[in-house]
Amino acid sequence: MSSSASARARRAPWVDVRFLLGIVLVVASIVGVWFVVSAARQTTPAIAAARTLIPGDVIAATDVRVVEVALGALGESYLRPDDLAIGAIATRTVAAGELVPYDAVGAGEDSATTVVVLHSSTDVPASVDTGSVVEVWAAPLLERGVHDTPSILVPDATVVSVARDEAVVGRDEVALEVVIPRADVSAVLTAMSDESALSVVPTVGGDR
Numbered sequence: 001m002s003s004s005a006s007a008r009a010r011r012a013p014w015v016d017v018r019f020l021l022g023i024v025l026v027v028a029s030i031v032g033v034w035f036v037v038s039a040a041r042q043t044t045p046a047i048a049a050a051r052t053l054i055p056g057d058v059i060a061a062t063d064v065r066v067v068e069v070a071l072g073a074l075g076e077s078y079l080r081p082d083d084l085a086i087g088a089i090a091t092r093t094v095a096a097g098e099l100v101p102y103d104a105v106g107a108g109e110d111s112a113t114t115v116v117v118l119h120s121s122t123d124v125p126a127s128v129d130t131g132s133v134v135e136v137w138a139a140p141l142l143e144r145g146v147h148d149t150p151s152i153l154v155p156d157a158t159v160v161s162v163a164r165d166e167a168v169v170g171r172d173e174v175a176l177e178v179v180i181p182r183a184d185v186s187a188v189l190t191a192m193s194d195e196s197a198l199s200v201v202p203t204v205g206g207d208r
Contacts, residue, residue: 043068047079047100052131053090054160055179056113064100077101093131093158113179115160116188120174121197124162128202132159134178136188139197147197154184156203176200 047064057063066081078099087108094104118136128134134157139150160177178200180188191198 043070045081046071047081047084049094049096049098049100052096053094053100053104054131055090055092055158056111056115057090058108059084059088059090059105067099069099079105093133095131112182114182114185115177115179116185117175117177118188118192118198118200120176120200122174122199123164124174124176124200125202128159128162128176128200130159130161133157133203134159135201135203136178136180137199137201138191139199140191141195141197150197150199153187153191153198154178154180156181157200159200174200 045066046069048067050063050065053059053063064084071078078101083102084105085107088105089108089111090104091106092104094100121139124134135152136154136157137150138153139147142148158179160179163175
């Protein structure tokens with residue numbers, strides 16, 4: 001065998017370290033992609049809201065449904081079917097169809113909110129509906145037909161329901177059932193008994 005043939009034999013690709021390293025990298029890449037695809041296909045059961053949950057709502061079995069989702073590392077942030085305790089309440093709004101986060105649920109005895117019905121002296125936008133976050137403003141009554149400058153009474157209330165009385169001609173009054181902090185109950189009841197003019201205004205962003 002000539003010296004040139006011997007040199008070519010010594011440089012054969014199947015014994016070349018760089019060639020072997022390339023094969024190892026290709027195999028590693030294929031295995032990595034397989035693991036990523038496999039992980040993406042793994043699903044776990046989680047709880048989704050069957051209806052819009054409002055702060056203070058006691059969550060019943062019919063209010064939620066079990067769904068299979070692929071959450072990956074986010075799985076620890078959402079409730080599993082076995083995590084929902086009897087008497088648990090919603091601590092913030094969760095829209096229908098959304099997964100229920102752990103921090104959106106609390107124990108009933110820890111509730112810091114309550115529900116009141118108030119009448120807005122002015123109409124409210126059509127966008128204000130169940131789950132909307134609003135401000136409640138109050139204008140104290142000075143004398144019959146005259147009110148003082150309005151100011152914010154409750155900066156953070158959540159709408160449960162809205163009822164517009166279309167049968168009353170010439171009046172814009174709207175009844176709203178809203179969730180408010182217990183700390184604001186006294187001020188709201190006082191404003192209502194003093195015949196203050198109450199108005200509901202959507203907050204920036206509208207919903208949670």
